[in-house]
Amino acid sequence: MAEFKAGDMVLDVDEDGFIQEPDKWNEKVAAALASGEGVDSLTENHWKVVNYLRDYYLKFGVAPMIRKLCKDTGFKLNEIYELFPSGPAKGACKVAGLPKPTGCV
Amino acid sequence: MAEFKAGDMVLDVDEDGFIQEPDKWNEKVAAALASGEGVDSLTENHWKVVNYLRDYYLKFGVAPMIRKLCKDTGFKLNEIYELFPSGPAKGACKVAGLPKPTGCV
Amino acid sequence: MATETVKRKTDIGPPHYEKFLPPIIKKNYGKWKHHEIVKPGVLMHVAESGDKLFSVRAATPRLASTKTLRLFADLADKFSGGHLRYTSRNNVEFLVTDEKQIEPLIARLKTEGYPVGGTGPSITNIVHTQGWVHCHSAASDASGVVKSVMDELFPHFEKMDLPAKLRIAFACCLNMCGAVHCSDISILGLHRRPPKVNHAALPKMCEIPTTVASCPTGAIRPKTVDGKQTVEIIEEQCMYCANCFTVCPAITLADAENDGCSIWVGGKVSNARHEPMFSKLAIPFLPNNPPRWPEVVAAVKNIVEVYAKNARKYERMGEWIERIGWPRFFRLADIPFTKFHIDDFKHAGEYYRRSAHIKHMPEA
Amino acid sequence: MATETVKRKTDIGPPHYEKFLPPIIKKNYGKWKHHEIVKPGVLMHVAESGDKLFSVRAATPRLASTKTLRLFADLADKFSGGHLRYTSRNNVEFLVTDEKQIEPLIARLKTEGYPVGGTGPSITNIVHTQGWVHCHSAASDASGVVKSVMDELFPHFEKMDLPAKLRIAFACCLNMCGAVHCSDISILGLHRRPPKVNHAALPKMCEIPTTVASCPTGAIRPKTVDGKQTVEIIEEQCMYCANCFTVCPAITLADAENDGCSIWVGGKVSNARHEPMFSKLAIPFLPNNPPRWPEVVAAVKNIVEVYAKNARKYERMGEWIERIGWPRFFRLADIPFTKFHIDDFKHAGEYYRRSAHIKHMPEA
């Protein structure tokens, strides 16, 4: 298992860089993960997406479907890609500390 | 709605003589209902069947299937008919104060 | 004929059929050679021995008074040595050995109002059920519809002028106490409103788990009303099948304006040529219009006529439609195709057309 | 050819096909008149203009090195004006206008190991998937089985000696990334043991609701292990489909001894004569026996031979079996019929024989 450094924290991540210790996620970790996904700094809009994803996940145990993400956050899909160039699944979910979305490949 | 007298109690019954106020059932009522089904006195064996039916009904909300009744009480089907000439459904269930079995006609 | 108290016998079963067989049948039992339809309603069976048995088939309304049964008994005594039988479709057959008795018997039956026919490529008696005469579940009357339809189709009972046998069935509710699910034409009574629950009565009368389990679409769930356990029905999920009603006396369904009949076509049970088939929906709903149900009668008649005109010899309704295709059937019979015709129950997807096999010139 | 940084383009789509069409096609696009198969592997299409296009079809292993692609490019330059295409079944076709080039091209292809054939009533390339070469889900290898089978059936690729087209497909797991569900013969890799759950890893890696929902038979339910949410699998309800594995990386399925292949027959997709049909189970299980899978090869070969010997001209596998009936197919192919052959999934009852239409003398 690979490791990932966020400040002074060291987290286990899988090959794709998804963290494996969801409890250790915090805002700093998010920022560090974000930089790996081509996001230099997390703006308010980034946080809107990230927080939405986390809340949804904690509530339902799954990541929301993308259409729902767009609808509920008000961002169009291309705007999500502008925020997270690697996209909602690989980018936003990773930053939000969710498990790796699967199946849809 | 017809009425049925058990000692000094008066109970509502339907056309087929099934009591409509399950909470009012008691051993006296049972005995009175039994006499209408050709059972002069309730022996231990009668009570075995009646109690089994009541317990089952209170636990599961339905009357047991007949095969189960036989298996669990140890009586063969013809023995049940000997105890309750009008049979397990019309006879025994009525005496036990269960709702009228339906559907199986 | 006084009622005397007799010793109680049980489990004796029905009388042995041999007691009731005419001598010619006893003699030739299992040794028949061939048969022919002498004329509509009259079958001749020839035995290996050369013996000939003539069966004269007369219509009955099925719902018969003892007076009529006594009449049949008298006729049997007079014309068929006291021997008669009923058919699997509720006609009566007089088992005649003396060929000369056939015509007088037919004439007499006609006078009495029990016409002879129903053999070969004809329309025979309608298999049917109780309706408002006896059943709690009926969404239409059985006997009235049957009488009205048969009055109209009567010529096809007396003549053998159809491409093949045409079997009609009627059932007054979805329990389908008849071969409605497998008939050339079926008339099926149905409800169209969700049941009403009597919450006061239900807890006293019903097994709640049985009621919940009875619903094919899972539209019923337990509910507490005024502190008592009862059930509620999710109306959008209900398709009015009445099964909950069957198991729970505290549920009611009948609705004078919304109950009525549906028409189904193309079922059969014989293995002749095509395997047995279910009936398929032709007309989703026609109103109950007693005493003569004109809409139902007209609809059935129309289908019979379109069939009679277009089908080939030996083609049962379902075989004919299979050959020409359902699109053409709907157009020929001038029946609108609606979303109700598209199955949406468990195996619905099995009946979507999953190929490009389409007849693109339906008017040809 | 150095890697230089280029401006980032997106959403440009594939190149327009016109750029790649040979002049004869551009000229006659949509104006072809008829065609014939000149010889196995060589199609001649004749345009209304009279122009003739010869397509020479060569086998490929689908898994191709760039070296081979370059070889094909070279051959195209030499023989077909630089023009070639691939087929929907992974063969390569050289688009020749100069009839004289056909034979030299065929000869050259043969030398290089890419034989010509696969047209008409033959066995063409096997549609297949990744197997152990690339996929995590594979219960068998794809390329190895395909190579082994095609080596054995090779004469039927080069000759058009079958009653009709015979299409084979391979998929390495129940995801069926190929037309395995609709092929004349299909080989399907499958697992036969319930998955194992890594309870330590699952809570970190998986969406539990997604995993629970993934199971077609409802064999998965949430469970707490060591205080953490995970799932358990009710082994008796599992039929090893791997769908839970697909959605949850903490679940594993591969089992060297119990994984293997099943054989299916009688599917097709064309609308020619019979509508498209699914493949049906012929052999429930054969072991993985790399590198040559002798049991699989023998089984497929046997079915091909029985078909070749018994089917009528133009009869695809499924049409032939439908005519003779499944009982006779199993007897002719000497394959035991078991309870595994009887469907027990959602629509199983639709495939019980619900008639007395039975061929009672199966040896005839």
Add this chain to the structure above:
Amino acid sequence: MADKKRSTPKLDELEKGPWPSFVKEMKQAAEKSATAADALGILERSYNDKIGHWKHGGIVGVKGYGGGVIGRYNDIPQDFPDVAEFHTVRVNQPAGWFYTSDALRKLCDIWERHGSGLTNMHGSTGDIVFLGTKTPELEPIFSELTEAGFDLGGSGSDMRTPSCCCGMARCEWACYDTMGLTYDLTMHYQDELHRPAFPYKFKIKAAGCPNDCVASVARADLSIIGTWRDNIQMNKDAVAACATGGKVDIGKDVVAKCPSKCMDWDGKNLSIDNGNCVRCMHCINVMPKALAPGKDRGATILVGSKAPIIEGALLSAVMVPFLKLEAPYSDLKELIGAMWELWGEHGKNRERIGEFIQRVGLGNFLEQIGLEPVPEMVTQPRTNPYIFYDVKK
């Protein structure tokens, strides 16, 4: 009973027309029976109201039996007191529905004494149906019936009255003795017929040949359909007579309609590829003098047909492709016993055996009752790969 006569203008309409009128029958009965008169009255009410007036099914019966009577009460007893109770009695018909005039009269006697005088000849399942009586009449009816040699039919979760086509009594195509078998089974299973102990009803219908003149494939949990294993019997002269007689166009009417395309006719010779014949009866039906079922006769045993409630209607499915049927029918009884045992033990309340088999899977069902799976049981093998392998761990 003229005081009971009510005005029935709607129903009167149904006395007109050529088809026999049930209203006439009801009026005839009403002349003698107050019950029949009220039955007529309440029916007219229904014709006006467009709804039935019968309340949810009652539960009445005779001693020692659990079935055979359908209890019925109306919802306006104040208006129609004589049908306040209006139960039907199901009487087990003789196999093949054969009667003598005496037998019929005996039934009439009993029924006129104790009921409305209205009958159904017959009910859909096959019983003689006595339509409309009161609870106190049940025991007398029963004892008089048994005295006359008749017994009750089934109702509730029991075996129902088996029924059959006339078979060998009259039909040259009967491949086994339908009436003999029906009588035998009815007598053998008296207990199962009279004392409901199954998960739900169980119906048996026996047809002598694949024409299935009792609709067994659609209306019986156990459908017994006669068939044969050897060649169709052919009388060449009769074939020739058919061809010249002009009534039958052998090519068009017979050969072209053969579902298995296993016949050939060159204008002179008719040949049948019997190995491919699916025993549909069509050719025999069309040329009854020329063709006949083979000599090696028996039946196909199918299981599970029923009406739609709850999982959708079912036709019966092949359980035994071919079974010789000769008294005492031990093989068949063994099969029935094994099926009842399994279904009885594991069937759910109100689950017909056809639904039960689908729920547990035909393969498992066969394994449990000890039958070998054969491909004749299915129209095709499975198409989905969801196979439950029995692999040892």
Add this chain to the structure above:
Amino acid sequence: MADKKRSTPKLDELEKGPWPSFVKEMKQAAEKSATAADALGILERSYNDKIGHWKHGGIVGVKGYGGGVIGRYNDIPQDFPDVAEFHTVRVNQPAGWFYTSDALRKLCDIWERHGSGLTNMHGSTGDIVFLGTKTPELEPIFSELTEAGFDLGGSGSDMRTPSCCCGMARCEWACYDTMGLTYDLTMHYQDELHRPAFPYKFKIKAAGCPNDCVASVARADLSIIGTWRDNIQMNKDAVAACATGGKVDIGKDVVAKCPSKCMDWDGKNLSIDNGNCVRCMHCINVMPKALAPGKDRGATILVGSKAPIIEGALLSAVMVPFLKLEAPYSDLKELIGAMWELWGEHGKNRERIGEFIQRVGLGNFLEQIGLEPVPEMVTQPRTNPYIFYDVKK
């Protein structure tokens, strides 16, 4: 890279025999690429172990796209470090899979620079598959591909790369321009192809005629199958030539095999009852010079086929019996839009559109997307009486 060569005795067996060998291909690639060499090595290991060594799918990609790359890692990276990452890149093929030698070489150049040199020509969905590369190579591959005029295909819950038969490019039976349509749709739906936002994948396949040479009816959520509405075109002379030519026995090979039995051949004249023809193509297939599809051409639009997971495999079902297909294909796009909107809004995660339609019911689906129900959409009307009537209370 000779040091990368490993012993592969099992795979070596698969170099023998007449069929082209994928092992030869892998060895060729391994000569130049360490990745290919390790791919060979790990495959040999699988041949010994009888299990695959690839770990559960990864998630990698290029910027701005959500699909097009399948991530892959092995479970024994210590032994096979050069395939520790072994992702595939799906490249959108040109419609009809036509190439020039130059185009092919350009693809080779890119792939040799940045990957294993192994390809699939083509993947099952239709893409060019570049088999095996590492994460850092993805961006360079992408930019070089786009520079060369190529783009990525689909993966994940997006529209997948549409594909089609060669159609009008070469085939006289094409009833519409399969390649033109495929290109048009691919370009029109670039966003849906590259940025997954559906409940699940959505595949489109276009076949020019009912022969369906791209297996669209079985392998596409949207299957477009060419057909015609008017009469089959017949060249009488060519029919005669067929009959005398000896290759075709018109009675046996053509007429007797017509599924709708709508043809007649008297030895001289062939006649077709076109109103009953189901457009199966068989007669045309057998006599391509004599018969041809009619002139009023278009396509049948079918929806919903897929592999078995989760509800069982489906074939596509008729949505529009006949649609004229001419650029800009507005009707078709409107239909696609309406279907995507409904499915997108109400489809469950990982629910293909075919499963969605079955769940909500075809009738309701049609109502929602605004299509009239027609009987051509079903093989038969419903048999069960479980009808949801829309009755006002």
